[in-house]
Amino acid sequence: MTQTRYFARAGKTDALALFDRLDARFGEEGVPVAIVEIDEASGEQEVSAYFEDDGAFGREAIEAAFAPVTADREDLPEIDWMQSVLADLKPVRAGRFLVHGAHDRDKVSAGDIAIEIEAGQAFGTGHHGTTEGCLTMIGEIARRRLPARVLDLGTGSAVLAIGVAKLVRVPVLATDIDPVAVRVAKANVRANGVAGLVDCVTAGGFHASAFSQARPFDLIVANILAGPLMKLAPQMARHLAPGGDVVLSGILTRQRRAVLAAYSAQGLYHRKTLTRGEWVTLHLSR
Structure with missing residues (x-):
C-alpha cells in the first residue's frame, strides 16, 4: 500500500505548535506524526504526518489541520531500495x-x-x-x-x-x-x-x-x-x-x-x- 506524507517546515515555536496540533487531531487514529530539525543554526524544523490512506480523512481536512502553515504532499511507495x-x-x-x-x-x-x-x-x-x-x-x-x-x-x-x-x-x-x-x-x-x-x-x-x-x-x-x-x-x-x-x-x-x-x-x-x-x-x- 502506498503511504502518503504531508509535511511542512517552520521555525521552532511554530513547528512545535503544529506538531502538537497534528498529534492531537490524528494521533489517536494511529497516524504517526514526527518533527525533525532541518537546520541547527536557524532552528528550522520539519513536521510530517504519515497516512496509510489519506482518503479516510480527506485531503482538504488534512491540509486544514496544518493551517496556517501550507502543507506539501508526497507519495511514499514501498520499495526494496536496499x-x-x-x-x-x-x-x-x-x-x-x-x-x-x-x-x-x-x-x-x-x-x-x-x-x-x-x-x-x-x-x-x-x-x-x-x-x-x-x-x-x-x-x-x-x-x-x-x-x-x-x-x-x-x-x-x-x-x-x-x-x-x-x-x-x-x-x-x-x-x-x-x-x-x-x-x-x-x-x-x-x-x-x-x-x-x-x-x-x-x-x-x-x-x-x-x-x-x-x-x-x-x-x-x-x-x-x-x-x-x-x-x-x-x-x-x-x-x-x-x-x-x-x-x-x-x-x-x-x-x-x-x-x-x-x-x-x-x-x-x-x-x-x-x-x-x-x-x-x-x-x-x-
Whole structure:
C-alpha cells in the first residue's frame, strides 16, 4: 500500500505548535506524526504526518489541520531500495554481535550473537558507525548489569532490539514513527527467533500507551538524531528506572557536548563515549 506524507517546515515555536496540533487531531487514529530539525543554526524544523490512506480523512481536512502553515504532499511507495546494495555488504562485528545477511550465514562462528538482517525499507543494517557503536555499548553494559525492561526508540530495522533480546533474553519494546519501518522490524524479529521477546509498535511520541504500560525501563537505546534526542531528554529521564542506562547515537562529534548537557540537566551522568568516524555513541546513567 502506498503511504502518503504531508509535511511542512517552520521555525521552532511554530513547528512545535503544529506538531502538537497534528498529534492531537490524528494521533489517536494511529497516524504517526514526527518533527525533525532541518537546520541547527536557524532552528528550522520539519513536521510530517504519515497516512496509510489519506482518503479516510480527506485531503482538504488534512491540509486544514496544518493551517496556517501550507502543507506539501508526497507519495511514499514501498520499495526494496536496499536489495542490490546489501548483497555487496560484508558482515559487521560489534563485540560479540555479528550483523549479517542470509548470504553470509557461513561467517557466523560459535559464540557469536548473530543478527540476520536482509534488505528492507528501514534504516539499520549494522553497517553504519552509529549502529555498530550502539551494539558495542550494549554488550559492555550487559557485562556490568542485566536490564529487565528495555526500550529501543526509533528502532528502524530492529537491529538493536534483536541484539538486546538475544544477548539478555528480556522483553524489549521497539518503537518507530514510521509504520513501514515497524513492518520491516517485525519481519526481522520473527526471522531472528525473538518474536516472543520484542514488541514492535508504531508510536509518534512518549505519550503513546505502549510506553506507559512498559515503563520504567532499565535500558533505553535511541539511535536517531541529536536534535530529537535533546528534545526528548526530559521524557527519557521520566521513563528511565532508578540506576538505569541510556545509550544514544546518531550524534556527530561536534554535537556531543550539547547532547550531554541536555541529559545532564535531567540528572543523567556521562559514563562513556565511543567514536566511530564522525559519529559518537554515548552511555549515560542515572
